[in-house]
Amino acid sequence: MEKTITPVIVGADLNCYNVARAFHEAYGVKSHAFGRYEVSATKYSRFVDFKTVPKMDDDAVMLDELHRFADAHIGDKMVLFGCTDDYVAMLIRNREELSDFIIPYPQKEHLSTVAKKAEFYETCDRFSIPYPKTVILTEKTDAAALTPEKLGFPYPIIVKPSSSADYWKHEFEGMKKVYTAKDPEEAAAIVNRIYGAGYPDRMILQEMIAGGDSQMRVFTTFSDMHGKVRAMCLGHTMLEEHTPKGLGNHAAIVTEPVSSLPLTEKLKDMLEAIGYTGFANFDIKLREGTKDDYRVFEVNLRQGRSNFYLTAAGLNVAKLAAEVYESEGTDCVRVEKQVFWHHIPKSTAYKYTEDKALVEKAKALAKAGDESSSVWYKPDMAWNPLRTICVLEQLRRQKKKYAVYYPKKS
DSSP: OOOOEEEEEEOOSHHHHHHHHHHHHHHOOOEEEEESSOOTTTTTOTTEEEEEOTTTTSHHHHHHHHHHHHHHTTTSEEEEEEOSHHHHHHHHHTGGGGTTEEOOSOOTTHHHHTSSHHHHHHHHHHTTOOOOOEEEEOSOOOGGGGOHHHHTSOSSEEEEESOHHHHTTSOOTTOOSSEEESSHHHHHHHHHHHHHTTOOSOEEEEEOOSOOGGGEEEEEEEEOTTSOEEEEEEEEEEEEOOSTTTTTOEEEEEEEOGGGOTTHHHHHHHHHHTTOOEEEEEEEEEOTTOSSOEEEEEEESSOOTTTHHHHHTTOOHHHIIIIITTOOOOOOEEOOOOOEEESSOHHHHHHHOSOHHHHHHHHHHHHTTOEEESSOOHHHHTTOHHHHHHHHHHHHHHHHHHHHHSOOOO
């Protein structure tokens, strides 16, 4: 007798909804989600049973909740997902305590070898994987130490924390996911403000790779528990989010054949060499004006927030976790199917995407029926007016956000 598949998700954002929808499409089941507060992405959903746990980001509280859940579902095949870097790090740290669950993420040692950007670049060096020119800081500094001559690359530059999980724990006014500094004085001010807020890890100063949102690629892999890469999917970013805390999150993607990215096999070899397991999500950029100068920015030790682009292309993330993670095999699915995924209105994606050839490709895919919107899911909206209103309001707010935050061209 087959076990009942029971999805458990820590978080409540779009990532959570994408995973829950994948489970619903694959198995017709409801997902059980835990988070500090409700958000609109999962609100009023028929297939997300959400519980508010104000201190869910505390390891002891999280373990207590999940142990009680496991005790109530003995005999089920429980699959556990996290939706943020912090939540996933908690699950990885406590893997032994959560042995009742399938946890499709890497082992504890990878929290120190690839989760943090500085250490990830050291790993890239070992495997000749290209990334932007980078300088790493460990403490407060002054503008004199950050001149173009000392950095080795010109301004403007990118400034970001090496450890995202640690960074978001030390809030301050004006906090952003990624910063752009126009000169040494601004770079020093950003670095010192972040360290002044209590951030304990290294800081990354990086050359700016020319090109807008549509130069970005998102590459997701899935490795089984034995460290074999079993699936790969490539997305060509149309448009990213531009709010201060959401900068860089994918808003619209057209999937492309995995074979079109020259780095895929190198990244696969790296993951297998280090014994990586579960989801890996890479941010990559093609330098504008070039055909093959791709630079890897970072890897997330989880499915990306935009993970429904995989499911839409035929690589259901729920099936990967529930059926592939614990299986034996050496086969690797390389997704070739092209689909247009978005979580913002189509009209917004068309309006703000600067690569008009990519817009035409997205329109053609939509016309052919190869299109998917994360939140516009009819089984969740039919005869569910509160969910329908919530989704329509989410889409309306997205239009407003782009009108406010998308950079105006001079």
